[in-house]
Amino acid sequence: MATTNPSFMNGVPELLVLRLLQGREMYGYEIVQAIREETGDVVSLGEGVVYPVLHTLERGGAISSERRAVGGRSRIYYALSPKGVSRLTELTELWSRITGAVQQVLVGGGHAGLV
Amino acid sequence: MATTNPSFMNGVPELLVLRLLQGREMYGYEIVQAIREETGDVVSLGEGVVYPVLHTLERGGAISSERRAVGGRSRIYYALSPKGVSRLTELTELWSRITGAVQQVLVGGGHAGLV
DNA sequence: GTATTATACCTTTCAGTTCGAGGTATGAGG
């Protein structure tokens, strides 16, 4: 950890991948399309983003992989580990705190003086 | 400029600064502290972030500056221009769309099929 | 009178993330 100085807004791809894997086991190519579809193309992470995230996550023990042949296709399915669950919780809370703080400023209207 | 490849999550400092200036004219040092205070220290942008943002914004015509002496202090006050207002609208909408999309995935629970 | 702190501005350097492009391989359909 002690990630040096991570920008306060980062780690969203990681968050999305972990969340999707919480629902079911998925493979990389599938995750790429799921993100596009579930966000209505608002967020579109390419394979160049998703695959490295998966590898980092696996290296850190947050997910595990298993190669399977499905209909002649070779896919690598990823599953969330307990470590991944707590990491997901962590990131979700962080995301919540940050968006809340930003919202605070957006709504605050310049009259900071609230109780 | 042509967007090159801006990460979909960037531009939050710019958004916050514009929003604060919508309320009243402010100077850099003041903005740094205001962000810290209004977000309860959740978001803390240093001077090394805020000043460059102000300069970029001014170069782009989104804000205008005016040097004033206040109680022996020399401060540079910034004010939002019409261009800055529309930029603020733009960024606010983008922010809203993105956080909405992320929320969609976070809540979606894997059963994408909604009406 | 001088030293320290808080105000107020600024820039440069560094590191991390994300993006895009490119590269390999196989099964299915024309």
Next chain:
DNA sequence: CCTCATACCTCGAACTGAAAGGTATAATAC
């Protein structure tokens, strides 16, 4: 047979934001 969609992967470029350091002045403390 050739092309397209599936499915995996990596490297290089680019941008952002963080930290640290640098200047100057007013107010306070000693």
